[in-house]
Structures are given as structure tokens and as C-alpha cells.
Amino acid sequence: MTRVFNFSPGPATLPESVLRKAAEEMLDWHGSGMSVMEMSHRGKEFISIHAEAESLLRELLGVPAHYKVLFMQGGAIGENAIVPMNLMGKSGKADYVSTGDWSKKSIKEAKTYGKVNVAASGEGSNFTAIPRQGEWKLDPQASYVHICSNETIGGVEYHWTPDPGTVPLVADMSSNILSRPVDVSKYGLIYAGAQKNMGPSGVTLVIVRDDLLGQALPITPSAFNYQLQAENDSMYNTPPTYAIYIAGLVCRYIKGQGGLKAMEARNRAKAAILYDYLDDSAFYRNPVAKEDRSLMNVPFKLKDDSLDDAFLKGAQAKGMIQLKGHRSVGGMRASIYNAMPIEGVKSLVAYMKEFEAQHG
Numbered sequence: 177m178t179r180v181f182n183f184s185p186g187p188a189t190l191p192e193s194v195l196r197k198a199a200e201e202m203l204d205w206h207g208s209g210m211s212v213m214e215m216s217h218r219g220k221e222f223i224s225i226h227a228e229a230e231s232l233l234r235e236l237l238g239v240p241a242h243y244k245v246l247f248m249q250g251g252a253i254g255e256n257a258i259v260p261m262n263l264m265g266k267s268g269k270a271d272y273v274s275t276g277d278w279s280k281k282s283i284k285e286a287k288t289y290g291k292v293n294v295a296a297s298g299e300g301s302n303f304t305a306i307p308r309q310g311e312w313k314l315d316p317q318a319s320y321v322h323i324c325s326n327e328t329i330g331g332v333e334y335h336w337t338p339d340p341g342t343v344p345l346v347a348d349m350s351s352n353i354l355s356r357p358v359d360v361s362k363y364g365l366i367y368a369g370a371q372k373n374m375g376p377s378g379v380t381l382v383i384v385r386d387d388l389l390g391q392a393l394p395i396t397p398s399a400f401n402y403q404l405q406a407e408n409d410s411m412y413n414t415p416p417t418y419a420i421y422i423a424g425l426v427c428r429y430i431k432g433q434g435g436l437k438a439m440e441a442r443n444r445a446k447a448a449i450l451y452d453y454l455d456d457s458a459f460y461r462n463p464v465a466k467e468d469r470s471l472m473n474v475p476f477k478l479k480d481d482s483l484d485d486a487f488l489k490g491a492q493a494k495g496m497i498q499l500k501g502h503r504s505v506g507g508m509r510a511s512i513y514n515a516m517p518i519e520g521v522k523s524l525v526a527y528m529k530e531f532e533a534q535h536g
């Protein structure tokens with residue numbers, strides 16, 4: 177068996193030990209005689225799996241007691257509608273900060289449910305920098321302020337936490353959740369699809385402060401009503417059981433590695449190898465402002481884009497896949513989530529040097 181270095185933005189690489197554990201437990205979970213996939217979500221076996229996943233997430237992220245942890249379906253794009261359906265009712269309007277493709281999608285979707293004020297936009301810099309809070313035009317009447325903490329496509333990431341005062345801060349953390357410590361108490365709500373850094377697609381994590389429950393618009397489907405899901409331990413409908421199980425194994429792996437501080441140190445070291453090389457090279461470049469560069473998704477361009485195909489082919493031949501950039505920005509993108517080993521990044525940089533020497 178040969179595993180590739182998979183630089184996919186998502187669904188993305190998972191820790192090999194997690195996959196091995198899942199394989200080992202596939203046919204018979206802990207002597208139950210069943211696969212996790214076959215279990216009733218109301219049986220004691222799955223209830224214990226669900227409870228462990230929740231308690232590990234609470235522990236890793238330091239989630240305060242007055243927040244609910246929900247496992248939902250519909251992904252982050254689902255949450256783009258579910259968040260306004262649940263929270264916009266307070267004043268009928270919300271502030272959004274636009275930092276790239278994912279926040280633009282969130283804004284477009286939210287407009288169906290109320291009045292959206294784009295409080296700030298990175299458009300002026302072609303989304304290569306995050307507008308500082310001093311430039312934001314916040315509305316004190318807004319029901320919430322929405323940000324995308326890491327733009328998976330453009331490769332910009334918040335390395336600071338906005339402070340909108342008493343207005344709740346809502347963040348799409350799909351592509352940087354669990355990559356570093358977060359002060360959950362600074363947020364009203366955090367959501368994240370699992371398939372970047374937490375597990376397989378199919379489960380969406382929602383962390384929501386208790387006082388934000390119970391304000392859903394009447395049109396909100398029951399399965400997407402935070403309060404109903406909170407009252408039912410995320411089991412108002414059948415939850416994505418297998419995805420929750422794998423997310424639990426990923427959390428256990430992260431805890432075993434030393435938790436989120438250790439993850440951050442590793443992620444910083446990995447990203448530095450790549451960014452340092454990009455900055456030294458005249459052949460490759462990353463357009464993002466240094467202080468806003470993502471530790472998770474590193475887009476870069478070759479000096480001559482007619483070499484892109486050769487670059488990708490050569491990488492593939494060396495077991496490095498999914499390096500093609502998003503079609504909206506072109507070039508390359510290396511997604512280096514928690515589960516990408518440092519060897520993967522070193523191997524990529526070694527290949528980039530070799531390619532530059534041949535074609536530069």
C-alpha cells in the first residue's frame with residue numbers, strides 16, 4: 177500500500193492512525209457485533225460515541241458550559257441559510273465581512289432572509305488582505321456579524337479576533353477549526369463542515385451560545401432549528417452517525433498529539449517552510465499580505481502559467497496530488513491541514529526547487 181501526499185482542499189487527508197482504527201473497528205465496534213454504520217442512533221453504543229465526540233470537542237476547544245455543541249447536516253453552505261434563519265429574526269438585519277469566495281457565498285444566501293450590510297470588503301485588494309476592524313462599518317442594530325475565519329480558496333486567514341461589542345460574532349471556521357486554539361467565548365456562534373480538518377463530509381459542527389437559541393424565523397425547517405436540535409441532543413433527526421464517529425477519532429488523535437497548542441505549533445512550522453521558500457523564489461509567488469496568510473491553504477502561482485500542467489504532472493508522479501488551484505484564482509494551492517505531515521510539505525518544497533531549477 178502506498179499513500180499519497182494529498183493536498184486536497186476538502187474532502188481532505190485524514191490522520192492515517194484514525195483510518196487504521198476505523199478499519200480495525202469496521203465490522204465489530206468494541207465487541208458490539210456491529211459496525212458503527214449499522215447502529216441505532218438511540219442505542220447505548222452510539223450514544224457513547226456521540227457523547228465522547230462532543231466532550232472531546234468541548235475539551236479541545238475549551239467550549240464554555242453556556243454553549244451548545246450540535247452535530248448537524250447540510251454542510252457550511254447549508255449553514256449559510258441556517259444561520260440567518262435562526263438568528264436574523266432579532267432585528268431583520270445582519271453585518272457580513274467579505275474576504276473572498278466563501279464569505280461572498282454566505283452573503284448571497286443570507287439576503288433571502290433579511291437585510292445584509294456588507295460592513296467591509298477585501299475586494300479592493302483583490303481579496304489578498306483582510307480589512308482591519310477600524311475600517312468596518314458595523315451596524316449596532318445588526319442581529320450578528322458574520323466572518324469567514326479562513327478563506328479556503330484565496331488563502332487569507334484571520335490571525336486576530338474581531339470585537340463587535342454586544343453584537344454576536346458568527347464565524348464559518350470550516351477550513352481552520354481545530355488547527356489552533358480559539359477563544360470560543362468571543363463568538364456567538366461557530367460553524368464548520370467536517371471535511372477539511374475534522375473528519376469526513378456529512379457532519380457540520382455548530383457551537384452556539386444559549387441566549388441565541390429560540391429566535392428562529394417561522395419558515396425554519398425543524399431539522400435546521402438550533403433550539404429543537406439542542407433540546408434533542410442533535411437527534412431531532414437521524415444524525416450523520418458514521419461521520420460523528422470519525423470526528424471523535426480525529427479529536428482523540430489531536431488530544432494524543434498534545435491538543436490545539438501543539439497543532440498550532442506544527443501548523444506554523446509546516447506553513448513557514450512553504451511560505452519562506454515562496455518568498456525567496458522569483459519563480460513562484462503567493463499574493464497574500466504576510467500578516468493575513470492562511471496556515472491551512474497556501475495558493476501560489478508559477479511565473480509562467482503555461483508550465484502549470486507540467487508542474488502538476490510531475491507532482492503527481494512523485495505522489496503529491498490535488499495541487500491545482502481553484503478555478504476562480506488559477507495557479508496552485510497546497511492545503512496543509514492538521515493531518516498533512518511535515519514530510520509532505522518538505523517533499524513538496526523539494527519538488528518545487530527541482531522544478532524551478534529545470535524551468536526557471
Ligand SMILES: *Cc1c(COP(=O)(O)O)cnc(C)c1O
Nearest residue numbers: 251252253254278328350351369
Ligand atoms: C468547504 C467550505 C465551505 C463549503 O462546505 P460544504 O460542505 O460544501 O457546504 C464553506 N465555507 C468554507 C470556509 C469552506 O472551506
